[in-house]
Amino acid sequence: MLINAFIEVLLPIVVVVSIGYTLKRFLPIDTRSLNRLSMYALSPALIFINIIKINIPGNDILRISLVSVAACLGSGLIALVIARFLRQDAKSTSALLLVTMFMNSGNYGLPTANFAFGPAGLERALLFFIAQAIMAQTLTIAIAQAGQSDWKTGLRQIFKMPPIYAVIAALALRWMGFEVGAPNVAGAMLNGIDLLAQATLPFLLMLLGMQLAQNTAIEDVKLTTIGVGIRLLASPLIAVGAALLLDLDPLATKVVILQASMPTAVNMVLYSLEFDARPQFVAGSVVVSTVLSLVTLTILLTLMGI
């Protein structure tokens, strides 16, 4: 049964990630170009198409986003308390917050939700991801400046993100009544964007493999263990609590728990470099949490009855 969840859902994902890892190791691939392709074309295409197609009541959209916020802030709070208790310096505290608060709900969470729960799962996972992406963009600044950031910089950060424009464009087209597959020029254009969107999930996994191939050393085993523990174990528990409290339906509950149990987001390494918040430790935590997530996700998916 354990083996089944691993083979059915996670092994195909591992294959695609490994292809990306191997490619990066053996070929002179410019990951930044691929990242741009993903950030400016593929991910917005996926978000755009799914928002046009989405079939979830507004109430559920709000509740899924709330769980996303709760998992992020709850994990951050636990990390902050532990950091104070262990008398960590400011840089280590920032680094620990980056490691615990922001999970890989995009590159890793979206394909996994799709394979485990199908298109209905993917739609819900996308909502979690969009809320998460907005928080990563705004809260990381707050963490770096230790809470000194004002709402204007926050707002400016949000409008620097390509996905926001995909969301706005999709909402506008939806409101005007366009849909994918309609036999007119707009419908055919959406078909083209849909073609791009189909490549996005496997592409994100391949990119994850390439990103993992760049980081390997582990620094500060104790703090890494604490960070990874909060990320992989405490975070899904917070999501369970939030989902029960908000009375989510069974599918949405499973999806938000799956998303909350994702390992640390790879782009946290970039933030830690920028903020000078122990980048080596953050990079190590990304690798450790991603590798260990294969075990924790297998157990989680089995518990969910996949």
Next chain:
Amino acid sequence: MMYVFIEVLYPILVVMGGGFLLKRYLPIDIRWFNAVSVYVLNPALVFITIVKIEITGDDVVRISLVSVIVCLAIGVMTYVLTRWQRHDAHTTVALLLVTMFMNTGNYGLPASRIAFGYEGFERAMVYFIAQAMLVQTLTIAVARAGHSDWRSVLRQVWRMPPIYAALLGLTLRWMGFDVYSPNIVGSLLSGVNIFAQIIPPLLMVLLGMQLAQNTEVEDRTVTSIGVFIRLLISPLIAYGAAVVLELDPLTTKVVVLQASMPTAFNMVLYAREFNARPQFVTGSVVVSTVLSLVTLTLLLVIMGV
């Protein structure tokens, strides 16, 4: 007619346009992409298609034959034409590159998929594999103006990654595995299958990025001749070959569609390597790709898509 354009070509155009805009406005490096495409993307696609394919061996041989006939017949025709027009050796080689080798991968595969569904895609894939081998072997022959011996040709074939992917796919097939087997191998294969889903859209994006790099047209007369042979004569030869070999209706449509594709982008690389007027070849690639939007629309309408 508008309908065919909108249903089949417009989605491709949207994706290509995305690639074009990305390349124009963002610092994206696509040089390494050729290596990835040759060593990873194409082999992965060949491998998984062979594992999944549902075409009889007989049809595989006949589709490949059409591919060979089209390429060689056009080669002979172009060669005769260049002799008659007294072109120099560089121009002859360049014109052969422009007319003989079409874009059956980046462009032909997604077009076949959208126009004829998965069955069409499988047939287009067989044509593409045969074409890829022809490119690898005949371009050398073209560059040396027919002086290459069969040994060096055979050596070239064995240097191609898709060959190994094809052999591995055939072995797994023969052992009875497929993507849906409920075991570890089936699961591994479904991983490769998921990865292969990236490839057709990514190839279209790449096509757009490649178009964004090249713009000048050199030597209009020869370009017109080359593009004319590529876009109009080539599908006629394919149709003739399909009739002679008695292909079924769907397969006939697919081989004609593949044969009417514009000049392949990697011909620019070969032209550079052989010093065979790369600027002219580049211009022909762009002109034939843009004009193909018109010729393919007409062709698909005639086929009744």
